[in-house]
Amino acid sequence: MTELKGGANDMRGHQSRNAQRENAMRLTEKDFKFICQFVYDNTGIVLNDSKREMLYRRLTRIIRERKLKSFSAYCQLLKDQPEHEKDFFINAITTNLTSFFRENHHFDFLSKEELPRIIENKKVLANGKKRLRIWSSASSTGEEPYSIAITLLNTMKAESSQWDMKILATDIDSDVLAKGKAGIYDIGRIEELPQKVKQDYFFQGCGKSSQSVKVNDNLKELITFKQLNLLHEWPMKGPFDVIFCRNVIIYFDKKTQQELFARYYEMLTPGGLLFLGHSENLGNYQQYFSNVGRTIFRKPY
Ligand SMILES: C[S@@+](CC[C@H](N)C(=O)[O-])C[C@H]1O[C@@H](n2cnc3c(N)ncnc32)[C@H](O)[C@@H]1O
DSSP states (O other): OOOOTTSHHHHHHHHHHHHHHHHHTOOOHHHHHHHHHHHHHHHOOOOOGGGHHHHHHHHHHHHHHTTOSOHHHHHHHHHHOHHHHHHHHHHHHOOOOOOTTSSHHHHHHIIIIIHHHHHHHOOOOTTSSEEEEEEETTOTTTHHHHHHHHHHHHHHGGGGGGEEEEEEEEESOHHHHHHHHHTEEEGGGGTTSOHHHHHHHEEEOOGGGTTEEEEOHHHHHHEEEEEOOTTSOOOOOOOEEEEEEOSSGGGSOHHHHHHHHHHHHHHEEEEEEEEEOTTOOOGGGGGGSEEEETTEEEOOO
């Protein structure tokens, strides 16, 4: 007796193809370990078992885009063409959560305590201006450096023309940097900001773009966005008056954190400030700074 099309044989074939596909898309322990090591070596980010789900989801997307059939094939691609694939891979695995005026107490401290102190103490240089440098060292999509820029302009007001002020915004992820540079956000991202800040620093789009806002040129002119892996050499000279290093070292191990703190220390001017994220601390490096506010640390003069 001949089988009808779509009968038991076909069903078995279909099931085994499904099983093959499912097997191929299983993240084996060996591949998981390779990927974790690749991430650690290239970013300093420590991935553990709790990140397996997240890794699976994000990498499945890339594997499909690459039209590959398995995690193993993708691992092989990372081994064969690390330079070609690295940026794309890193962009996929970084966590970029941020918002305007996140941890607002830092911006309060900057405007009420630190900027008045800087305004009072900075000397005028040969170019007739006072120099101010701030570094947002894991700037993600730009909300952090733009919040710094708004705080500077609001605090300096008329005085701002006497200043040579610059904000450096860096991140390892080239996609988030492009977004920061463009300075275009969903309108919902600025919902909670005071009306005056919205009016002074953002334009609302019209027509198809009516749900987007764009930051104005006064903010953009203050900021330079650059790709920088914190683990690599830092090409800038500094020194910085203030460094924001918020919600990034949490992804690193203690050794990497301590190495970075030593480098941040060197990059700060005497009396300069280091801001960390809400769940971060300096560990053993605390002895070299004084704690002047919630997760705010000053390098001694
Ligand atoms: C959670 S976001 C923090 C954004 C912002 N600082 C804040 O607190 O809202 C962490 C950022 O760190 C960046 N990052 C991770 N590893 C990095 C590295 N090795 N060098 C530079 N940036 C890194 C990620 O790309 C991501 O944009």
